[in-house]
Amino acid sequence: MTVVFVLTFTLLAVAGLxxxxxMLRGPRSLDRLLALDVVLVLxxxxxxxxxxxTGRGLNLALxxxxxxxxxxxxxxxxRLVERREQHR
Structure with a gap:
């Protein structure tokens, strides 16, 4: 089972990178916002x-x-960014 967790953490780290x-290179602010959302989900x-x-569910509510x-x-x-770009 350890291999599965190592593989999972590796894939999450690659997706985070x-x-x-x-987020750093995105041409538009919506791209950056979406990348930030993905990082937080990861x-x-x-x-x-x-x-x-670990088998501990203590932080589930958090x-x-x-x-x-x-x-x-x-x-x-x-919504805020979309509203700002429409008024330009």
């Missing part, structure tokens, strides 16, 4: 994978709260 590159996924590896805040912040930011 790709999202960070997109952080939650990594924490959930670590909880599965993960749900972070995921909910991530969703609300992403929707709000996209």
């Amino acid at each position: 790709a999202a960070l590159v997109r 952080i939650v996924a990594g924490a959930a994978t670590d909880m599965a590896r 993960l749900v709260a972070v995921a909910l805040l991530n969703f609300v912040a992403s929707v709000s930011a996209v």
